[in-house]
Structures are given as C-alpha cells and as structure tokens.
Amino acid sequence: xxxxxTIEILDSTLREGEQTPGxxxxxxxxxxxxxxxxxxxxxxxxxxxPAVSPDVYEAVEALNDLELNAKKMAHGxxxxxxxxxxxxxxxxxxxxxxxxxxxxxxxxFNVTKAEALKRIExxxxxGKDKGLKLRFTAEDATRTEIKFLIEVGELVQVSxxxxxxxxDTVGCMTPKKIGELVxxxxxxxxxxxxxxxxxxxxxxxxxALSALEAGAQCVDVSVNGLGERCGLPPLAEVVTALTELHKxxxxxELGQLPDLSSLVESFTQIGSNANRPIVGxxxxxxxxxxxxxxxxxxPKSYEAIPPEKLRxxxxxxxxxxxxxxxxxxxLAEMNIDASNSLLSAILREIKxxxxxxxxxxxxxxxxxxxxxxx
Ligand code: COA
Ligand code: ZN
Numbered sequence: 001x002x003x004x005x006t007i008e009i010l011d012s013t014l015r016e017g018e019q020t021p022g023x024x025x026x027x028x029x030x031x032x033x034x035x036x037x038x039x040x041x042x043x044x045x046x047x048x049x050p051a052v053s054p055d056v057y058e059a060v061e062a063l064n065d066l067e068l069n070a071k072k073m074a075h076g077x078x079x080x081x082x083x084x085x086x087x088x089x090x091x092x093x094x095x096x097x098x099x100x101x102x103x104x105x106x107x108x109f110n111v112t113k114a115e116a117l118k119r120i121e122x123x124x125x126x127g128k129d130k131g132l133k134l135r136f137t138a139e140d141a142t143r144t145e146i147k148f149l150i151e152v153g154e155l156v157q158v159s160x161x162x163x164x165x166x167x168d169t170v171g172c173m174t175p176k177k178i179g180e181l182v183x184x185x186x187x188x189x190x191x192x193x194x195x196x197x198x199x200x201x202x203x204x205x206x207x208a209l210s211a212l213e214a215g216a217q218c219v220d221v222s223v224n225g226l227g228e229r230c231g232l233p234p235l236a237e238v239v240t241a242l243t244e245l246h247k248x249x250x251x252x253e254l255g256q257l258p259d260l261s262s263l264v265e266s267f268t269q270i271g272s273n274a275n276r277p278i279v280g281x282x283x284x285x286x287x288x289x290x291x292x293x294x295x296x297x298x299p300k301s302y303e304a305i306p307p308e309k310l311r312x313x314x315x316x317x318x319x320x321x322x323x324x325x326x327x328x329x330x331l332a333e334m335n336i337d338a339s340n341s342l343l344s345a346i347l348r349e350i351k352x353x354x355x356x357x358x359x360x361x362x363x364x365x366x367x368x369x370x371x372x373x374x
Contacts, residue, residue, distance in 0.1 A: 002212060002213060002242065002246040002247075002248050003246070003247050003248060003249070005212075005217075006192075006217055007212060007217065007218075007242065007248055007250065008043035008044065008192075008217055008218035008219075009041075009042045009043055009044070009218070009219060009221055009235070009238065009239060009250075009252075010042065010043065010044035010045075010046060010073070010194065010218050010219065010220045010221070011037050011042040011044070011045050011046065011070075011220075011221055011222060011223070011235060012046040012196075012220050012221065012222050012227070012232060013033060013037070013222040013223045013226055013235075013264065014030050014033060014034065014045065014046060014047055014048055014059075014063070015046035015047065015048050015049060015075050016046070016220070016222055016226070016227040016228065016231075016232055017222040017223065017226035017227060017264075018048070018056075018226075019227060019228045020226040020227060020228070020231065020268065020270065022268070022269070022270065023226065023267075023268045023270070025059075025267055026267075027055065027058060027059045027062055029267045030047075030048075030059045030062075030063060031062060031063065031066065032263070033223075033263070033264065033267070034047075034063050034066055034068065034070075035066065035068075036256070036259075036260055036263065037070065037223075037260070038066075038068040038069055038070045039253065039256065040235075040252060040253050040256045040257070040260060041069075041250065041251045041252040041253055042070050042221075042235070043070060043071060043218065044070060044071045044072075044073050044093070044218065045063070045068065045070045045071070045072055045073065046073050046074075046075055046095065046220075047059070047060045047063040047064060047072055047073060047074055047075075047091065048060045048063070048074065048075060049074070049075040049076055049082070050074060050076065050082070050085035050086065050089060051076060051077070051081065051082050051085055057085065057089075060074055060085075060089055060091065061089050064089055064090060064091045071092060071093050071133075072091055072092060072093060073091065073092075073093035073094060073095050073135065074086040074089060074091040074093070074094050074095070075094070075095045075097075076094060076095070076096060076097075077096070077097065077098070078096050078097065078098040078119055078120055078123035078124075079123065080123075080126055082096075083096070083123065083126050083127045083130060083132070084130075086127075086130075086132060087127075087130040087131070087132060091132075092132070092133055093132065093133045093134070093135065093162075094127055094132045094133070094134055094135070095134075095135040095136075095137055095165070096123055096124065096127060096134060096135070096136050096137065097136075097137035097138075097139045097165075097167070098116065098119065098120050098123070098136075098137075098138070098139060099138075099139040099140050099169075100116065100138040100139065100140060100141060100144040100148060100149060100152050101139075101140035101141075101143040101144040101145075102143075102144075102145070103140065103143060104139060104140050113148060117151070117152070117155055120136070120152060120155060120156060120159075121155055121156075121159050124136055124155075124156050124159035124160060124161050125159050125160065128159070128160035128161075133162045134156075134160070134161045134162050134163070135161070135162065135163035135164075135165050135194060136152075136156040136161040136163070136164055136165065137165035137166075137167050137194070137196065138152050138153070138164070138165070138166055138167060139167045139169055140167060140169040140170070141165075141166035141167050141168070141169075141181075142166065142167070142168040142169070142170075142172055142173050142177075142178070142181065143169075143170070143172065146181070146184060146185075149166075149185065150184070150185060150188045150189070153185060153188065153189040153191070154188065154189065156191075157189055157190065157191050161191065162191065162192075163191055163192050163193075163194050163218070164185070164189055164191045164192075164193055164194070165193070165194035165195065165196055165218075165220075166181065166182070166185065166193065166194070166195050166196070166211075166216075167195075167196040167198075168195065168196065168197045168198055168204075168207060169196075169198060170198060170200055171197065171198035171199050171200030171201055171203065171204060171207075171230065172200070172201070173197065173203065173207045174203060174207070175203065175206045175207055175209070175210035176210070178195065178197070178207045178210050178211050178214070179210045179211065179213060179214035180214070181211075181214075182195065182211045182214035182215050182216050183214045183215060186214075186215040186216070192217040192218065193211075193215065193216040193217060193218075194216065194217065194218040194219070194220065195207070195208060195211040195212075195216045195218075195219050195220070196219075196220040196232070197211070197219070197220070197232065197233055198227070198228070198229065198230065198231070198232065199225060199227075199229075199230040199231050199232065199233065200229060200230050202230070204225070204230075204231070204232055204233040205233040205234065205237045205238055205241065207233075208220075208221070208233045208238055209238065209241055209242070209245075209246070212242075212246075213246075219233065219238060220232055220233075221233045221234065221235040221238050221239075222234070222235065223235050223236075223260055223261060223264040224261055224264050224265065224268075224270070224272055224276075224279070225237075226264070226268065226270070234276070234277075234278075234279075235257070235260070236257040236260075236261060236277070236278040236279050237277050237278060239252045239254065239257075240254060240257070240277070240278050240305065240310070244304065244305055254309055254310055255309070255310060255311040256311075257278060257279055257310055258278075258279050258310055258311060258312055259311075261278075261279035262279075278305075278310060279310075283307075283312070284303065284307040284312050284313065284314050284315060285314075285315040285316070285317060286302060286314070286315070286316050286317070287316070287317040287319065287321050287322075288321045288323075289321060289322050289323020289324070289325065289326045290323060292316050292322070292323065292325065292326035292329065293323055293325035293326055293329075295314070295316075296325065296326075296329050299314065316329070316330060317357075317358055318330055318350065318358070318359040318364060319350065319354075319356060319357050319358060319359060320350060320351045320353070320354045320356075322347065322350060323347075324340075324343050324344065324347060327343055327346060327347055327350075328343055330361075330364065331343075331364065331368065334361055334364070334365060336365065336368055338368060338372075342368070342371060342372055345371045345374075346364070346367055346368060346371055349367060349371065350367075
C-alpha cells in the first residue's frame, strides 16, 4: 500500500529532458518550467549538469536563485570538477552518478571493481566535505551484479550519501524484476531509494510504480517523458496513476498537467502522441457508437478518470463508427431534434463516406438540412 508512505517525485525535464534529440531549452524557458513544476508540486527539480556547457552552467545558477518549494539538485559525474561546480553554484543537492555494471566498468572506465569503489567513495566524501546533500546514482544498476550493487550502496551510505538511486539506464526491467531489485536493495541499505527508469520497452511508468510499491521513495520523471532515446516516465502518467490507482494523496495540482505538457511541447516542438495517457489529444475523446451511447448515460463506462479532474473536456467524434444514439446526442447539443428515420438517413450517408474521419457540426447541420427535405 502506497497510501501512507512518503512518495516523492523528481522532475528531470530540465536535465534529462534536455538530452532529448532536438531539444535545447533557453534559460528563460527553464525558469518558466521550474516555476510551473514547483507550482504543480514536484519534490525535486534537477536543474542540469553544469559541466555540459556555459549556458547550462548559467541556467543552473539562475534556477538555483529562484525561490522554490522543491529541492534543487545539480547533476554531475563522480569527479571533483563536477562537484566543485555544484559547490560553487551553491546548490543544496547534487546527484552524482557512476556506472556500476560490468559493461560500464570495462568499457566506460576501464577500472576494476576495487578502483570503482575507491572513485565512488572519494567523490561522495568530497561532496559531503563541500556541504552538499547527495544522491548517489548507480548508473546501469539494473545490469549490475546485485552483490556489487549492494556493496556500492553500503559504501555510499557510510561515506555520507543521503539518497541511493538505481538507474534502469537502458530500460531493461520489468515491473516484477524492478520490484524484486528494490526490495533486495532496501533490505540492506538504510537510505531512501530513488529509481530512474528508462522507457526503451515502454515500461518506464509501470516499472517506476512497481519500484515505489516495493519500497522506493522517489521516482524520476519528465514532462512528456522527454529524455535520452525513449525517455523517462511521463510526469502526468505517474502522478495520475498514483492518485487514481494507488490512492496516494499527493500534494499535486493535477489540473495543471495539460498546460504543463503543452508548454513543454511548445518549447521542444516535439508533439505528444494523440493517444498519450492524460495529456494526449485523444485521452478523453470517444468515437465508437456503442461507447458514446454508454458514456452519455454514464461517463465511467469508458473513462478511468473524469476529464474534469485534469481540467480537460470530453469529446465525441462523428464518423462511420457512429451509432444512432451518438448522432442524436451530437445533434441535440446543436439544438437539432431529428426524427428516428432522419437519424437513420443521416447515419447511412455518414457510413457511405469512410474517408471522412471527423464530421464537423457545420457539416452535420448541412447534411441534416439536405436530408430532411428529401
Ligand atoms: N563519473 C566520473 N567520470 C565520468 C563519469 C562518471 N559517472 N562518466 C564519464 N566520466 C568521465 C569519462 O571517464 C571521461 O573521462 P576521460 O576524459 O578522463 O576519459 C569523461 O568523463 C567523458 O568523456 P568525454 O565526454 O569525451 O569528455 P568531455 O570532457 O569532452 O565532456 C561532458 C564531458 C560531461 C562535458 C560531455 O560529455 C557532455 O557535455 N555530456 C552531456 C551530459 C551527459 O553526458 N550526461 C549523461 C547523464 S547520464
Ligand atoms: Zn537517464
């Protein structure tokens, strides 16, 4: 049960989100987004990795100067230079990462496990000496030998880290596997556990939720699921599922999600899929005649969430899949009262034009006028 647990959301739109191909936020856009994310109610905002470029460095500085309720976190490697950046900027939290899988040790760093542990330990101690609050992320944790992963967790814990984060860097987990991993790690480590799930198999949201159920405290998300390759769990999906399916009473302004999504879409020029949950164009649109008939009587018939909760509106589409009740409802909304035989005639005509996938009110009215006179 998640209901009575501390659940935190870390938004990484400004950091991982900017790793999306084709995306580079202007500093003013980052400031606007940070304010909106804060108003929405996320717990952490990842401000960026200052070493990336002068503009990211300046953005992290400017974002760190904002008065926000969310905790502000800089991102960086387990390296003195990156830790110095965070310290010089004066950010409260830093997320340090180091790849712990055999693949990372061999191909990224060419180090032994003992050497990796030494680098991790010295980075965490260095960061703590600088007075930073630290989240240590085991990058590629989900492809790391569990014994070594726990060894890393224990080491960063005794070295003073405040949080231990498990990254499913290539999104290879299933909900069951990540649940087991989080249980195994949290039974050995006495620190809040974070998870960072990638969406390469489309399971990031499910994996993040499963990790929370298994005992993780914080999950990384991004608006519209931005991030490297297939991105992260979308903020909207995670918080709405937590609220609706897990009955978590988070301090989140769900009604702000559609605007937040549109804002990010306007900054990135990357459109949300029409069928994306919660914020997608079709998420509250009904088409099949049998569905529309039922929804008109009782919206819950085909809606998991009332659109009003998200400040969205229910829509109906008229095309060849329409039934008589749906047509009657749409015409009634236009103050047109058609007889049963006229409804059938209109419907026959609509079904004869399969290429027309959306009949507008104007077109329906004109069809009604034509057919009523014949
Ligand atoms: N901890 C410590 N060092 C790390 C590391 C980690 N987690 N990950 C990589 N490194 C080291 C590598 O070993 C390599 O060191 P070397 O130059 O001594 O061989 C170096 O960082 C990375 O190589 P490269 O990218 O060629 O170095 P660079 O100095 O040109 O640029 C960045 C470094 C970080 C500024 C640049 O790669 C960048 O802008 N990256 C974008 C942010 C990013 O990659 N984020 C990943 C988030 S998961
Ligand atoms: Zn990532």
